[in-house]
Amino acid sequence: MVDSKLGIFGLLSDAGPVVLFVLSVLLSFSIISWAIIAYKFGYVRKSLSESRAFLDYFFEIYNVDKAFSASENYRKGSLPRVFRSGYIEYRSLGDKADIRQVRARIARAVKREANAESKRLSSLVPFLATVGNTAPFIGLFGTVWGIMTSFHNIGTTQSASLAAVAPGISEALIATAAGLAAAIPAVMGYNFFTHQIGIIERDLEEFSPEFVAAFINEP
Amino acid sequence: MYAEKKFLFWLVAAATIHVLVMFLVIYLQILESKSVIKPKIVSVSLVSFLGSESSHEFSEKQGGKEANSAPLHDTPIPPISKRSVKVKEALPESVPVPAKKITKPLKVKKTVLDAPPVPQKKVSIEPLPPKPKPKVIENPADISKALERLKQNVAKKTETSSQSSASNLNNALAQLQHKVKSEGSPNAAGGGNGKGSAPAGRSGPGKGYGGGGSSAPYKAAIASIIMQNWEFSKLLLKNSYGMEVYVRINILADGTINQIKFDKRAPSEYLNNSVKKALEKSSPLPALPKEEGTRDAWIGFVFTPEGIEKQ
Numbered sequence: 467m468v469d470s471k472l473g474i475f476g477l478l479s480d481a482g483p484v485v486l487f488v489l490s491v492l493l494s495f496s497i498i499s500w501a502i503i504a505y506k507f508g509y510v511r512k513s514l515s516e517s518r519a520f521l522d523y524f525f526e527i528y529n530v531d532k533a534f535s536a537s538e539n540y541r542k543g544s545l546p547r548v549f550r551s552g553y554i555e556y557r558s559l560g561d562k563a564d565i566r567q568v569r570a571r572i573a574r575a576v577k578r579e580a581n582a583e584s585k586r587l588s589s590l591v592p593f594l595a596t597v598g599n600t601a602p603f604i605g606l607f608g609t610v611w612g613i614m615t616s617f618h619n620i621g622t623t624q625s626a627s628l629a630a631v632a633p634g635i636s637e638a639l640i641a642t643a644a645g646l647a648a649a650i651p652a653v654m655g656y657n658f659f660t661h662q663i664g665i666i667e668r669d670l671e672e673f674s675p676e677f678v679a680a681f682i683n684e685p
Numbered sequence: 686m687y688a689e690k691k692f693l694f695w696l697v698a699a700a701t702i703h704v705l706v707m708f709l710v711i712y713l714q715i716l717e718s719k720s721v722i723k724p725k726i727v728s729v730s731l732v733s734f735l736g737s738e739s740s741h742e743f744s745e746k747q748g749g750k751e752a753n754s755a756p757l758h759d760t761p762i763p764p765i766s767k768r769s770v771k772v773k774e775a776l777p778e779s780v781p782v783p784a785k786k787i788t789k790p791l792k793v794k795k796t797v798l799d800a801p802p803v804p805q806k807k808v809s810i811e812p813l814p815p816k817p818k819p820k821v822i823e824n825p826a827d828i829s830k831a832l833e834r835l836k837q838n839v840a841k842k843t844e845t846s847s848q849s850s851a852s853n854l855n856n857a858l859a860q861l862q863h864k865v866k867s868e869g870s871p872n873a874a875g876g877g878n879g880k881g882s883a884p885a886g887r888s889g890p891g892k893g894y895g896g897g898g899s900s901a902p903y904k905a906a907i908a909s910i911i912m913q914n915w916e917f918s919k920l921l922l923k924n925s926y927g928m929e930v931y932v933r934i935n936i937l938a939d940g941t942i943n944q945i946k947f948d949k950r951a952p953s954e955y956l957n958n959s960v961k962k963a964l965e966k967s968s969p970l971p972a973l974p975k976e977e978g979t980r981d982a983w984i985g986f987v988f989t990p991e992g993i994e995k996q
Contacts, residue, residue, distance in 0.1 A: 496703065497700045500695075500703075501695040501699040501700075502695075504698065504699065505695040590692075628916065628918060
């Protein structure tokens with residue numbers, strides 16, 4: 467159905483095993499990168515929007531019980547999660563006479579949840595950085611290997627004409643193109659998510675003491 | 686658990702999107718390949734020149750037949766096109782004339798100049814060998830030697846070919862002698878109607894068509910060899926104007942290319958060099974046909990990147 471000698475796929479039909487392996491690795495990198503980008507985009511966006519909504523509600527009522535019940539509606543937001551962990555810790559305390567101990571325990575619970583939330587947010591993102599950094603080199607490796615093979619064939623056929631040189635080099639350059647195609651979206655996604663996660667982490671650091679203070683000062 | 690499922694969903698989605706993109710690329714390439722006009726292939730046109738020795742023999746042969754007014758029906762020789770003759774008159778005598786351009790790839794069309802004569806045409810397709818005819822004329826001993834050799838050749842041909850008649854031979858010899866005489870006296874008005882051809886590129890006022898010394902299959906064979914060795918891409922030509930290379934080669938009996946002469950160079954040195962390299966690479970060519978009895982032969986080519994002229 468499809469002409470085997472058509473375009474880049476025609477070139478690939480003549481590619482060596484190393485170049486094909488490199489291309490398959492880059493293809494898998496690209497698929498995983500795009501999956502991470504799609505997954506993380508929804509996760510981070512939801513977390514940001516729900517955190518902002520919860521913060522607005524929290525500062526509006528400044529009541530931990532009502533805030534806790536409202537946080538059930540924001541289960542994917544980072545700040546509501548942290549607040550819930552602090553609230554659960556606060557309610558689990560039997561004796562609240564020692565304020566310093568109560569503050570320390572709530573602060574510890576809030577910090578632990580903030581760390582866990584930070585890990586959840588940044589999970590899989592380093593893979594994007596890895597793809598962004600290594601994919602061009604992997605593609606370059608395929609290109610170098612393909613050109614090596616091409617020059618070897620030129621030496622074997624004892625013909626240095628354009629017709630003999632060009633197909634091999636063209637085939638080899640596909641690996642570099644594939645590496646760049648995998649790396650560019652990965653780098654863009656990595657930069658975007660790093661920025662978004664940084665915003666959420668700053669919110670966590672900033673508002674965690676506010677949550678602890680709200681529990682301590684509960685009327 | 687929920688997060689893992691969601692990530693797996695996106696993984697499958699990404700893989701599906703990649704597959705779809707690949708199919709889209711293939712589909713676009715199919716569409717593109719259907720819409721793209723295939724580029725024309727560079728072709729080389731062949732024009733033959735008279736060989737220094739073979740021209741005598743050939744002229745003699747042709748002259749004999751001309752005297753008998755017997756057209757060449759036994760061998761299918763394509764006639765010289767009007768266009769070829771027209772160009773020839775416009776160009777210097779030594780410049781080979783491009784024949785028809787070939788549209789089919791990797792095929793060489795050939796204008797065989799050992800064709801039946803075209804009457805009333807003064808200019809013949811003849812090469813300008815570097816030191817041509819005058820030498821022969823000044824030395825009568827050479828003429829007699831040549832005549833003897835030609836007689837031997839003709840006698841040999843007569844033996845091998847039962848179709849040749851004695852009258853043809855006599856006529857041919859007479860024709861040749863007449864031609865030599867007319868060449869010997871430059872002021873004399875050559876009224877010969879034979880197909881005498883002058884290796885010096887000057888033919889008498891009579892019908893001056895002579896063929897090259899090499900046979901048509903031989904020319905086709907060497908043209909094919911040169912085409913195979915010609916590495917050229919018209920994409921590398923920035924300008925297409927005047928991209929014609931008129932070149933003629935002197936082939937020794939053993940097939941070695943003795944001399945390469947550029948009668949007209951193209952503006953592109955790339956084209957010129959590619960032609961030169963192709964010819965050098967093609968040497969040695971197959972040996973000249975023995976039946977021709979030649980020591981060497983001049984054969985001309987016109988290298989043109991086809992399609993550029995039409996632009």
